[in-house]
Amino acid sequence: MVGIVGYGAYIPKYRIKVEEIAKIWGEDAEALKEGLLLEEKTVPYLDQDSVTIGVEEAQNALKRALVNPEEIGAVYIGSESPPYAVKPSSSIIAEVIGAIPEVHTADYEFACKAGSEAVFVCYGLVKAGLIKYGLGIGADTSQGAPHEPLEYSAAAGGAAFIIGSEDTLADILETYSYTTDTPDFWRRDGEFYPRHGGRFTGEPAYFKHVLGSAKGIMKKAGLKPTDFTYAIFHQPNGKFPLRAGKILGFTMDQMRPGLVAPKVGNTYSGCSLLGLAATLDVAHSGDLILITSFGSGAGSDSFIIKVKEKIEKVRHLAPTVKEMLEDKIYIDYGTYVRYRRMIKE
Amino acid sequence: MVTAVKVSKTWREIPQRYRLEANKCNNCGKIFFPPRLICSNCKSRDFAPIKLPKEGKIYSFTIIRTPSSEFKDYSPFAIAIIELDNGVKLMSQVVDCDFNDLEIGTRVKLVFRKIQEDGSSGIIAYGYKCVLVKS
Ligand SMILES: [Zn+2]
Numbered sequence: 001m002v003g004i005v006g007y008g009a010y011i012p013k014y015r016i017k018v019e020e021i022a023k024i025w026g027e028d029a030e031a032l033k034e035g036l037l038l039e040e041k042t043v044p045y046l047d048q049d050s051v052t053i054g055v056e057e058a059q060n061a062l063k064r065a066l067v068n069p070e071e072i073g074a075v076y077i078g079s080e081s082p083p084y085a086v087k088p089s090s091s092i093i094a095e096v097i098g099a100i101p102e103v104h105t106a107d108y109e110f111a112c113k114a115g116s117e118a119v120f121v122c123y124g125l126v127k128a129g130l131i132k133y134g135l136g137i138g139a140d141t142s143q144g145a146p147h148e149p150l151e152y153s154a155a156a157g158g159a160a161f162i163i164g165s166e167d168t169l170a171d172i173l174e175t176y177s178y179t180t181d182t183p184d185f186w187r188r189d190g191e192f193y194p195r196h197g198g199r200f201t202g203e204p205a206y207f208k209h210v211l212g213s214a215k216g217i218m219k220k221a222g223l224k225p226t227d228f229t230y231a232i233f234h235q236p237n238g239k240f241p242l243r244a245g246k247i248l249g250f251t252m253d254q255m256r257p258g259l260v261a262p263k264v265g266n267t268y269s270g271c272s273l274l275g276l277a278a279t280l281d282v283a284h285s286g287d288l289i290l291i292t293s294f295g296s297g298a299g300s301d302s303f304i305i306k307v308k309e310k311i312e313k314v315r316h317l318a319p320t321v322k323e324m325l326e327d328k329i330y331i332d333y334g335t336y337v338r339y340r341r342m343i344k345e
Numbered sequence: 346m347v348t349a350v351k352v353s354k355t356w357r358e359i360p361q362r363y364r365l366e367a368n369k370c371n372n373c374g375k376i377f378f379p380p381r382l383i384c385s386n387c388k389s390r391d392f393a394p395i396k397l398p399k400e401g402k403i404y405s406f407t408i409i410r411t412p413s414s415e416f417k418d419y420s421p422f423a424i425a426i427i428e429l430d431n432g433v434k435l436m437s438q439v440v441d442c443d444f445n446d447l448e449i450g451t452r453v454k455l456v457f458r459k460i461q462e463d464g465s466s467g468i469i470a471y472g473y474k475c476v477l478v479k480s
């Protein structure tokens with residue numbers, strides 16, 4: 001059965017606390033932390049972008065997959081912060097991991113859903129028998145404009161998945177997508193910071209698509225929330241996924257392992273995949289996992305995943321999300337401004 | 346804008362910068378990084394390609410406080426000679442660390458980062474830097 005052969009996560013080492021940002025703008029940190037369920041977020045260093053983060057994720061996935069990179073037939077990255085407007089990121093990553101030159105590569109865009117799309121397409125190609133392995137990556141280093149709500153959440157990181165049909169650590173039992181044209185969040189070409197539709201980002205965008213996709217895949221598979229061990233929903237903050245899960249009938253215990261936003265922030269295309277990686281870090285053979293991504297614009301991809309025994313053997317071949325969360329250096333707002341190049345010379 | 350020289354050099358160095366590709370003399374066993382065509386030890390031209398290990402230790406280091414203009418964004422930064430686990434030495438920036446944690450012999454691993462950007466419109470040169478390995 002087609003499934004996950006290897007997975008790897010990455011988050012940068014630098015962090016800024018909600019208090020530190022709130023202090024600069026004279027805002028109420030406690031209210032923000034409670035309102036958004038965010039404590040701190042990751043900050044990429046000056047020399048990190050979605051390509052270098054994608055490489056770290058891919059290398060960690062390879063450590064667990066133990067496959068020859070030359071057998072990877074597709075390398076896809078989903079990101080909304082590519083370093084080049086014209087020049088693929090996927091070809092750089094394929095070159096670093098040694099998958100070149102017999103490999104199909106592409107960069108995906110669909111706001112925060114681009115990462116799960118990359119995995120979705122790998123799944124389809126492996127299932128069709130066109131490739132032996134496919135590498136799907138979600139990685140972002142997105143920015144929120146200063147003194148905007150997004151500044152508290154826009155973070156960096158993500159996860160990568162190697163999809164194959166032999167020796168899987170988890171099988172993909174079902175897939176489902178739910179998409180409409182919804183203008184909840186956008187960035188016009190040439191603009192630096194994104195814009196959003198204010199309150200419009202909640203009900204008609206995030207909740208409609210996440211709930212629609214999660215309900216759709218459960219109906220398709222004939223499963224209900226109590227059948228699952230874990231569930232992961234896209235995390236623009238800590239609050240939205242918990243509310244979505246609660247509406248669907250999932251418990252806090254099912255969602256806790258994959259809820260990374262409070263300590264990481266919103267890693268955009270990397271977000272739900274990072275939550276899946278954190279869940280796989282603690283999952284055991286037989287566990288059933290539901291993951292639903294969300295991308296503004298808007299749409300959601302869902303997967304139902306069944307964990308297999310191999311996970312116990314390969315889990316510790318690469319750093320877990322928890323290990324990376326504990327390995328951090330806090331920075332102040334001035335350093336944050338410098339690392340994110342927010343002052344233009 | 347004419348950047349052909351920089352672009353071709355960046356492109357040429359991809360195998361060693363991205364994948365740490367070196368070569369080993371089949372006659373005397375000496376390893377060269379970057380790869381060479383003639384062995385400086387025994388003059389042999391018979392080489393086998395190898396990949397360098399990604400871990401090693403700090404052999405020597407210094408803090409750069411007044412870098413050349415293209416690296417001024419990173420100032421101050423640590424630069425080190427790393428002795429990889431197979432004995433090969435290479436120079437690398439040490440990132441994501443407190444300078445007080447740097448010591449000769451400290452374990453490090455190589456990671457993939459941006460090395461240099463040719464302004465905001467030019468090519469981005471990627472390659473290896475190193476981070477401290479948590480003991
Ligand atoms: Zn020789």
